[in-house]
Amino acid sequence: MDHFSLIDNTVVTEGINRQSAVIITADCIIKAFTADAAEKIRIIFGKEIKTGDYIPDFLDPDEKFRLKELVGHALRGSTLRALVKCHGAGNGDSLAELYFSPVYEDVGKATSVCISFWPISESFHDEIRAEHPENKFRELLNNTADLVIVSYITGDGKPGPIVEVNDTVCKILGYTREELLSRRLFELWEHIDKDNVEHIAEELMNGGKVSFEMALFTKNGNRIYTDASIRILEYRHAKVALTVARDITMKKLTEQKLIEINNKLTNALKQLELAKEQLMYSEKLACIGQLAAGVAHEINNPLGFICSNIESTRKNYEDFKEILSEYRDFTAQVPDLSTEGILEGMRRLNVLESEKNLDYMLKDQDDMFDDIDDGLKRISEIVTGLRAFARRSRENAFEEYDLNKSIHNALLLARNDIKYHADVKLNLGVIPMIKAISSRIDQVLLNIILNASYAIKEKKMEGPGLITITTDAEGGFVRCRIEDNGIGMDEEVQGRIFYPFFTTKPPGKGTGLGLSIAYDIVVNQHGGQILVESKPMVGSCFTILLPVDRINSEQEICNEQKHIVRRR
Numbered sequence: 425m426d427h428f429s430l431i432d433n434t435v436v437t438e439g440i441n442r443q444s445a446v447i448i449t450a451d452c453i454i455k456a457f458t459a460d461a462a463e464k465i466r467i468i469f470g471k472e473i474k475t476g477d478y479i480p481d482f483l484d485p486d487e488k489f490r491l492k493e494l495v496g497h498a499l500r501g502s503t504l505r506a507l508v509k510c511h512g513a514g515n516g517d518s519l520a521e522l523y524f525s526p527v528y529e530d531v532g533k534a535t536s537v538c539i540s541f542w543p544i545s546e547s548f549h550d551e552i553r554a555e556h557p558e559n560k561f562r563e564l565l566n567n568t569a570d571l572v573i574v575s576y577i578t579g580d581g582k583p584g585p586i587v588e589v590n591d592t593v594c595k596i597l598g599y600t601r602e603e604l605l606s607r608r609l610f611e612l613w614e615h616i617d618k619d620n621v622e623h624i625a626e627e628l629m630n631g632g633k634v635s636f637e638m639a640l641f642t643k644n645g646n647r648i649y650t651d652a653s654i655r656i657l658e659y660r661h662a663k664v665a666l667t668v669a670r671d672i673t674m675k676k677l678t679e680q681k682l683i684e685i686n687n688k689l690t691n692a693l694k695q696l697e698l699a700k701e702q703l704m705y706s707e708k709l710a711c712i713g714q715l716a717a718g719v720a721h722e723i724n725n726p727l728g729f730i731c732s733n734i735e736s737t738r739k740n741y742e743d744f745k746e747i748l749s750e751y752r753d754f755t756a757q758v759p760d761l762s763t764e765g766i767l768e769g770m771r772r773l774n775v776l777e778s779e780k781n782l783d784y785m786l787k788d789q790d791d792m793f794d795d796i797d798d799g800l801k802r803i804s805e806i807v808t809g810l811r812a813f814a815r816r817s818r819e820n821a822f823e824e825y826d827l828n829k830s831i832h833n834a835l836l837l838a839r840n841d842i843k844y845h846a847d848v849k850l851n852l853g854v855i856p857m858i859k860a861i862s863s864r865i866d867q868v869l870l871n872i873i874l875n876a877s878y879a880i881k882e883k884k885m886e887g888p889g890l891i892t893i894t895t896d897a898e899g900g901f902v903r904c905r906i907e908d909n910g911i912g913m914d915e916e917v918q919g920r921i922f923y924p925f926f927t928t929k930p931p932g933k934g935t936g937l938g939l940s941i942a943y944d945i946v947v948n949q950h951g952g953q954i955l956v957e958s959k960p961m962v963g964s965c966f967t968i969l970l971p972v973d974r975i976n977s978e979q980e981i982c983n984e985q986k987h988i989v990r991r992r
Contacts, residue, residue, distance in 0.1 A: 445540040447527060450499055452479045452492060455536055464541070479539075498524040498537040566591040571640075571650065573667040575609045584608055587664065596671060598643035609667060614639035614647065624654065638669060649676040703937065723806055726799030733792040733799075740789050743780045750776055805836055825860035827902055827970070828852045831893055834869040841874060845881045846889040846908070853896040858972050864945045865970070868954075871938040872906050872966050878929070879910025879964060901952070901969045909963040918956055946970065 444461040448454055454477045457465075465473050471482055480491055494504055503525040522541045526534030565572050574588035589604050597604070597612070627634045638652040650669035657666050754769045761769065777783075835848060842848060873891065880889030894905045913921070913928075920926045924940040946954045951971055958964035 445538050446473075446479070447536055447538050448479050448495065449536050450495070452495060453477070454479055494524050495537050498526050499534045501526055501534065568592060569670070571596060571667075571669040571671065573604075573609060573669070575665050575667070577656065577663045577665055584665075596642070596648060597640060603643075609665070612640045614641065637672075640669070647673075649673045703941070723803050726802045730796050730799040733796050737789065737792055740785050743782075743785060747773075747776055747780060747782060805833075808833075822859045822861060824857050825862050825865060826857055827855060827865070827904060828895055830862070830866050830869055831895070831904070834866065834873050835893075837870060838873050838877065842877045842891065845877055846891050849890060849892045851892065851894040853894070855895050855897045855902045856972055858902055858970055860950060860970060861945075864949060868942040868945050868968065869904070869906075871942055872968075875938070876906055876908035876910060876964070879908050879912070881910075883909075883911045883961070897972070900972055902972060904968040904970075905965055906968075907963060907965040912960045912962050912964055913956075913958040914960050918958055921956065922954075 444458050444464045446454055446457040446461055446465070454473060454475055456475065457473065462473055465471065465482075473482070497504060503523065505521065505523050522539055525538050525540070527536040527538050529535045568590065569592060571593045572588075572590040573586055573593060575586045576584040585606075585608055586604050589601060593599075593604065594601055624634050624636075633653055633655040635651075635653040638650050640648045640650060642648060649672050651672050652667060652669035654665050654667045656663055658664075750773055754773060757769065758766060831850070831852065835842070873893075876891045880891070883889065889909050892905075892907045894903075894907075896903050917928060921939050922943040924937060926940075943954055946952045946968055953967075953969045955967040955969075956964065957967075
């Protein structure tokens with residue numbers, strides 16, 4: 425317990441003369457004392473006194489400042505009462521109540537202070553504690569988990585010397601109470617810039633409460649993070665700054681760890697996104713590889729008759745040159761020829777035209793040019809479709825997308841794979857343009873069309889199967905239905921087809937990523953939905969819903985799912 429503790433600041437106006445008293449100067453030098461004061465001080469403090477002694481020397485170091493503070497208030501005209509617990513003779517504890525009152529030797533100004541005192545019993549001390557609950561408050565503050573620091577306010581409004589701390593401050597920062605009372609609050613803070621200091625001082629002087637995060641340094645140099653608040657209070661007739669700080673070091677360290685973990689997760693997510701992007705592109709290239717032979721065949725057919733027509737055109741060109749040469753020679757000779765000569769020349773030209781079959785050659789050449797144009801157009805369409813399918817959209821940007829046109833492109837690429845097993849029926853409605861990542865939706869369409877072709881081929885029907893593709897628009901969505909009458913799927917397979925690496929194809933025929941990537945593209949990237957309905961040996965139908973304005977209408981998707989359930 426403190427040797428010198430202020431119990432109350434109650435102004436006392438009478439009864440001082442009943443106790444032993446000591447008169448001290450403003451410098452705390454003993455000027456005089458009553459006859460019985462020396463004996464009572466010897467009993468209370470365990471020391472002998474005489475005139476000229478420095479009264480703070482009778483107290484412990486941490487009480488000297490407080491004594492000077494009480495003396496200062498008395499010199500300014502206040503009369504105060506304080507309870508003191510001190511070590512008497514033989515180190516026994518004793519209690520005394522002290523009164524501080526001004527002594528006026530000149531009119532209007534106190535020049536010394538009278539300290540009157542008397543010993544009190546422990547039972548009376550308990551009564552005083554009951555009347556004055558400050559000790560209970562001190563015990564409460566010492567047991568609180570918050571750091572409580574009281575410091576004087578300097579003339580410019582900044583927290584100055586520390587005058588009081590609770591035990592929590594000493595425990596957390598590692599200082600003794602005496603070490604802290606010799607410091608200023610700012611000395612314990614982590615570096616704080618001048619602007620912040622000025623702002624805190626301004627707020628405090630305006631009567632405000634300043635709350636902020638404050639880092640304190642322990643005696644060992646460790647950093648303690650706190651959530652602090654400072655406000656101005658009146659304490660012993662002076663303004664002091666009350667700082668209450670809660671230790672949030674564990675919270676801050678946890679936050680820092682969470683930030684580090686979050687940064688690692690963010691980086692890992694970026695890596696996963698890159699891996700996912702690469703996986704999608706790899707699956708697309710695998711699909712192109714699957715189509716490569718068919719695409720080459722589709723290009724080779726028109727290329728073959730283009731080459732054949734070019735060869736025929738070259739032969740026709742030689743005949744044209746020969747006939748043209750004869751006409752030029754004849755026209756050059758006409759001025760010198762007689763009538764009979766001209767007629768003979770014309771006869772020879774007619775014979776030459778007949779031999780070369782000029783009329784047929786001209787008509788045939790027109791047909792060959794038409795065939796060449798058609799072949800080049802077919803090759804151009806295939807190359808354009810393949811290039812559109814293989815390209816990576818710029819930064820995965822959403823752009824205007826024509827679903828019907830993309831279906832035609834997908835069928836063009838898959839034509840060689842389909843034509844030997846199935847016919848294609850198109851019911852393409854009038855639908856609006858949508859916003860989509862074009863290469864991604866192209867990948868979805870081609871994957872499902874190829875799956876339909878494979879399902880028909882696996883059914884091994886006597887005649888060709890049928891793939892029906894229907895598009896329409898409803899409720900803010902465009903809908904594409906791709907149906908086949910192939911081998912179909914049971915419910916167990918339907919429940920797993922969108923799982924990564926799940927496939928019903930034999931090894932080497934599929935990666936098991938096509939439909940899982942299709943699901944991610946439609947649902948996660950475009951806010952749409954992809955649904956499936958199927959029956960074994962009857963066929964399958966995949967329904968793709970894509971929002972026109974990229975706003976996912978869950979109600980419309982829910983209605984579509986219910987519609988499919990009812991059809992089943």
